[in-house]
Amino acid sequence: MPARSTALAGLARRQAARQLPAAIRPAFTTAATARPSSSSLSRAAPLRAFSSTPRRAGGNVPARADYKKLTAADVEAFKSFLSTPASSLFTTIASPDGSWTPVNEDDLIGYNKDWMDKYVGHSQLLLKPKSTEEVSKIMAYCYKERIAVVPQGGNTGLVGGGTPVYDEVILSTEAMKEVRHFDEVSGILTADGGAILESLSNYLHPKGYMMPLDLGAKGSCHIAGNISTNAGGLRLLRYGSLHGTVLGIEAVLPDEKGTILSVGMPGGRGGALRKDNTGYDLKQLFIGAEGTLGIVTGVSIMTPRLSSAVNVAVLSVPDFKGVQKVFQETRGHLGEILSAFEFWDQEGLELVLHHTGQKTPFEGEPEGGRAFYVLIETSGSNNDHDSEKLGSLLEHLLESEVIADGVLAQDETQVASLWSLRESMPEAAGKLGKVYKYDLSMPVKDMYSLVEEARVRFEEHGLIKDGSIKSVVGYGHIGDGNLHINIVADRWDEKIEKTIEPWIYEATAARSGSISAEHGLGVMKAPYVGYSKSDESIDVMQAIRKLFDPRGILSPYKYLPPVKEPQAAN
């Protein structure tokens, strides 16, 4: 077939304008393009100005503990562990004998700050080791010298877990991103921890497989980060959580030897196996541990077959009760072909249309000026079969007036642009202002009342009237009982934050929900874990953490509330 003509380049450009980037890409890095910078860092300084004082949204972070403050001698030591220090070590610390060129604070800002612009740290040292052995040497040294470390993947986290709180050394998995092995018969993929999720998808698709998870940040997030945060995402409904799909983990422990713990990885004792009941399932501890038990450097994961038939419909539903009814009917009619079920509210739609300049996909305005929107995706191996099932569901919903309107994608390009209505929501919110994001899970019937209560609360506090809060948007993986509530404020402000927290956690606990459905705890929710876990559970968790990280050097100040008695200085 002849190469695409220039007319099609125009079509591609036009389509790119109509369909939005599917990934949330932090301003500084993507899988496809790295902005060129003067240094060999792949994340250049964003051009906006920022204050140099640590801006922290949230005042309950513990004071800096007595970890070692880095010296030039430490930098020398780290340098000796790396095979290519020129591209693996970046520090603002000066070299006494010129054996390395220090960088500016600006060059490290992309690693010191999260993409929401909410959490800023002041690390002086960024390490990008190329192999698990290098990570092991680094961790053994940090144990010996009691140097605090924050593991960092794609830095797309939403709870300040991936950035330093003070001057912890940033250990990035960016340079370890190869696919190690793929078994075409079983579909088991083994990769380095720093492999980017979208790259893995692109690797698998031509072979007829796909990653079992998908999220907006896919263009930047690392698989090790996904595992360390037990990322959920858009396909959990169909493929389950990482607790089920991960078969093996290779992690470096923060102990004297920098032990490389390999569980369920191919080639070892007991390789990457679908079924293996031999002892405590250690890998489960690392899934969702947010880098507090060890640094995940390798992963073995089950991948499902890529579906040849994918259909997407977006529906307009008059009220939230209707959304629940749609979910029930969808489950009933579609059964095994349902692969995603997302919802968002009128505020969310308006936010996205405003940010992207798109027109609404529907013919007109909803009745009463507001509606809820549901995205249904089906994935199967037989398009005729799936289209028929989906078609009869949609007809039924329309005729019984459960839904007011809807559109059905007619080609792949439309599938992508309908998905972008949902996937662009976080980015659109970020463009409108500073976003206080909460990720809560609770029974579906109680979900939207929380959003409505939040709006009332902000009204009562005068925050809507004076423009402090610009919009309250509710959306999420309603199929999993997961609400993302985005409170868009015009600035990071403790006053605004105090109106939100801890009220929102109390409101969640009152609904017997979880304060963090999938985003994790990081630094944001570490103090509040008690809202969703009993004291006894927290005590056991602290004990486990102490067992793996006796010197408390991995991701300090995060994940769990500070332990009552101070760490014994060694």
Next chain:
Amino acid sequence: MRPTAPSWLKVLVPIKRTVDYAVKIRVGANGVETAGVKHSLNPFCEIAVEEAVRLRERHKKDIENITVVTIGPPKAADVLRTALAMGADSAIHVEVKDGVIVEPLAVARALKAIVGEEKPDIVLMGKQAIDDDASQTGGMLAGMLSWPQANFASKIELDVAGKSVKVAREIDGGLETLSMDLPAVVTTDLRLNEPRYASLPNIMKAKKKPLKKLKPEDLKVDFSPRLETVKVEAPPARKGGAKVESVDEVVAKLKEAGVL
């Protein structure tokens, strides 16, 4: 006989089912692999359908009928249904067997026969199909009918009373505006419009719209191919680059490549 108001216009929109624009094309031993690959309405044809629907939204009762027609295998009925869901009134499916190649010349001849039957005032079609990129059918059809033609339209203005159409078309030097009397052939280009989604109410209404099935013999047209495809091969794979660790290495590699 029903009295026809002189200003009512009939629009005929020929459309084609092609491999989906977003799909990555793979070339096998027998040419482009199409088995099991997602197919959909050719993007330029989609734009033509959208334009026809917009003409009706603009001119209302003056547009008597929008008929879509496709010449293709049984599955091509899908694109007819998409077009009906976008707002076309009726559809004609000239069904050929799966795997049969229908060349632009055969398509033009078939459309000439259909134009003879349906007597449209304007034939609105995509400028080319994204599978063969031939861009021939529109021109051939206009030639066979001896109708005026305007290709690569980026703007269409219909004068119903005057039975003429003004078309702005994109050319290398800029925009050229042509005025022609109806009946005429107009082919669509990218910037003409942005097609709408198929809404559920319209998808359901489309099921009740008439879809006429014809065989090539009914049109008395010779569909036998006149071209022989000698070879189809994929463009050569892009050779990967090499990553370097420092500026010095960049200079060394550039010198090696003879660039510096």
